[in-house]
Amino acid sequence: MKVQTVSYKSKSASKDFTESLRVTGFGVLTDHPISYSLVQATFQDWAAFFKRADKFDYKFEKDSQSGFFPFKTENAKNSTVKDLKEFFHYFNWTEMPKGMSGNTRELFDRTQALAIELLGWIEENTPVNIRSQFSMPLSQMIQGSRETLLRPIHYPPLDGSEEPGAIRAAAHEDINLITILPAATAAGLQVLDNEGMWHDVECNPGALAINSGDMLKMASGNYYGSTTHRVVNPDGLKAGEPRYSMPLFLHPRHDVRLSKDYTAGTYLGERLGEIGLKK
Numbered sequence: 001m002k003v004q005t006v007s008y009k010s011k012s013a014s015k016d017f018t019e020s021l022r023v024t025g026f027g028v029l030t031d032h033p034i035s036y037s038l039v040q041a042t043f044q045d046w047a048a049f050f051k052r053a054d055k056f057d058y059k060f061e062k063d064s065q066s067g068f069f070p071f072k073t074e075n076a077k078n079s080t081v082k083d084l085k086e087f088f089h090y091f092n093w094t095e096m097p098k099g100m101s102g103n104t105r106e107l108f109d110r111t112q113a114l115a116i117e118l119l120g121w122i123e124e125n126t127p128v129n130i131r132s133q134f135s136m137p138l139s140q141m142i143q144g145s146r147e148t149l150l151r152p153i154h155y156p157p158l159d160g161s162e163e164p165g166a167i168r169a170a171a172h173e174d175i176n177l178i179t180i181l182p183a184a185t186a187a188g189l190q191v192l193d194n195e196g197m198w199h200d201v202e203c204n205p206g207a208l209a210i211n212s213g214d215m216l217k218m219a220s221g222n223y224y225g226s227t228t229h230r231v232v233n234p235d236g237l238k239a240g241e242p243r244y245s246m247p248l249f250l251h252p253r254h255d256v257r258l259s260k261d262y263t264a265g266t267y268l269g270e271r272l273g274e275i276g277l278k279k
Contacts, residue, residue, distance in 0.1 A: 076169070119139055175251075
C-alpha cells in the first residue's frame with residue numbers, strides 16, 4: 001500500500017491527489033500554502049495548555065462538543081479500551097482558553113480554506129455517475145457548517161502502567177468528509193490495507209496527511225473509502241516522549257443528506273455515542 005506524496009504546485013496535483021485518496025484513502029501533500037512556522041507555533045501553544053492545571057476549567061460539554069477532553073475520554077468504535085490521549089475541540093465559534101494566542105484561529109482558517117479547495121479537487125475528479133449520487137455538490141455541503149473542528153491532541157509519555165491493549169489511538173475510521181493532518185511531532189500513524197497489513201504513513205515536517213472519512217464514503221456510495229488507521233505506542237526511549245497532533249475534521253451541515261438513511265447530523269450523533277463522547 002503506497003500513499004502518494006503530491007506537490008500542491010504540480011500541474012497534475014488535483015488528479016494525483018484524488019487518485020491516491022480513492023485507492024488508499026490517504027494522500028500526503030507538500031508545497032502547500034499552510035506555513036510550517038504557524039503549525040509549530042500552534043503546537044507550542046497547545047503543549048503549554050496541556051501542562052496547565054486550569055485546563056479542566058475548560059472541560060467540554062456533551063451537547064456542544066467544544067472544549068477540553070481529559071485523558072482517556074475517547075475510545076474507538078467497538079472498543080472498550082480508552083485511547084491514551086487528551087485533546088481540545090476548537091470550532092470557529094469556540095471561546096479560547098485565557099492566555100492563548102491567535103495562532104489556533106489562524107491555523108483553523110487557513111486549513112479549512114485548503115480543505116474546501118481539496119474538496120473541489122475531489123469533486124472535479126469524481127466520475128459523473130458517482131457525482132450524481134451526491135445530494136448536492138460537495139462544496140455546498142460545508143457552506144455554513146458549524147461542525148468543522150480543529151483537534152489539538154496530546155499523547156502523554158508512556159510509563160508502563162497502561163492498561164493491556166491500550167494504545168495512543170486505537171484502529172478507527174474518521175467520521176467526517178475529509179481530515180487534514182499537519183505532520184505530528186512524532187511518528188506512529190499507520191493505515192490498514194485490504195490484506196490486513198499495517199503501514200506507516202510517512203509525513204515529513206511541513207507536509208500534510210489527508211484522508212477521507214465515513215461521510216464521504218457514504219455520500220459517494222462507497223466510491224471513496226474510509227481507511228482504518230491508528231496511532232501506535234512507541235518503543236524504547238521514544239516511549240518516554242510526548243506526541244502532539246492537530247487534525248482538522250471537515251464536516252457538512254447537520255441537514256445535509258448523506259444517504260437515504262442518514263443526514264450528517266443523525267450520523268454524527270450516532271458515531272459520537274459509539275466513541276464515548278456523547279450519550
